[in-house]
Amino acid sequence: MNIGPGRELGGVFDRVADAYDAGRPGYPDETYRAVRELSGVDLDGATAVDVGAGTGILTRALRARGARVVAVDPGAEMLARLSARSDGGRPEVVAVQGDGNALPVADGSADLVTYGQSWHWLDPAASIAEARRVLRPGGAIAACWNLRHAGQADWLAAYEARLAEEVPAYWGPAVEEWAVPPIAAAFEVVGERWIPWTRLIGIEQFLLDLRSHSYMAALSPEAADALVERQRAELRREFPEGVLSVPMRVYLAVGR
Template sequence: MSVTGPSRALGRVFDRVADAYDAGRPGYPDELFRALSEVSGVPLAGATVVDVGAGTGISSRALRARGARVVAVDPGREMLARLVARARPARTAQPPEEARAGSDGLAAVQGDGNALPIRDGGADLVTYAQSWHWLDPVASVAEARRALREGGAIAAWWNTTDAGQADWLAAYEVRLAESCPTYWGPALPEWRVPQIAAALRVEERWLHWTRLVAVEEFLLDLRSHSYMAALTQEAADELVARQRAELMRVFPDGLLSVPMRVYLAVGR
């Protein structure tokens, strides 16, 4: 599918950091997927899931591992290339109905979340892991509803650090805000998906977990974000070096214990 406009530009932003994204971004706790099934009423085993903004496939692989048939949609060619490489024998095909027929259970389709390359009424779940905020809130939800079969659900979730639980992490966030003009800051406890979400009934959950990660992997995660891609290479390298020095001062063994939160919103 041809990807144009803002989605094409967004795909290019993340394509520039695809390697760091693939290597550094965290996965999701098992509790998230239990909550997803519970709140949506859709068992993942045997479900057809359209995973929008799939990136390098972190959520897509987790959904497939729990028995779902997944169509991973993303505007970024390089991001999808990492997804396919990790999930072989995943298939890239056009049209997506043909891709979904693959016996491997995971298909990769380059496409726009505001104009899904998915037939009407074919999905049990449409999911957005770390991605719905990039889309038009009205067009994307209308497209998701079109793609859902009766009884299906739309789900979005975001993995965020919980800076209120650790002084070192709060200081890390301050350094980010000082150095990255486009850094939005961590999600706040009162943050919610916009209620413009097309008259959906939305149920929400906050899930807490701890990420154990090496400093260098944590810094790859940092490099994978759009606010880092917006910096010059020199500025990004300087910030990473500064963060490394401060983190190693606090964690001389090079292993971080990072308090995390996942915000899950499920709409019907």
């Protein structure tokens, strides 16, 4: 499995923080219901440590469901977007610049440790040892990834194929060895779910999502622009009204 270009802290996403903030999707409601059901942890009143919180997509959703969240990320630019959007909300979000392999959080202080689209950036053993350290008895780990479901639409399969063709660091459904990150093997998993959903999105926002990926940040600006232009032209030809209905699925693994 080839998942992500390396373990460099912070920098990769900081370069695409605005595109990330504007382009990436949230997780469907069913994700949070499944976390509750599989973990036994009620989000309302829970303390969650959201590791690799980025611009706060998962952080905000946890807070909206009543959790106090400690958001940890090494990326200063990503955390700046998270903080800008969290100001004034309740419960309070505490944003900490830090490393998921050495969490800046006290032992036994959390009910949930979450990884939204982030665990594959961490050391598999050190990160889970840290999660165990900061969890209270009865606490749980929840990791999820929001993935395009390329097999569900020909236009999306073609889009993925263009990515695989032009982006050396691309990882995803269009590469043969692709698989979800092996988190279920890293802890005692109590449940896994695949949650299908559909993302209705304008082409330009979809192209911002494209720009927000680490494999795009690894291209030269000229190559990234050329690829975005190629994808734009194909998508506009196929969807002249400018709106896409993107088949998605969330993979969720919960462990204790």
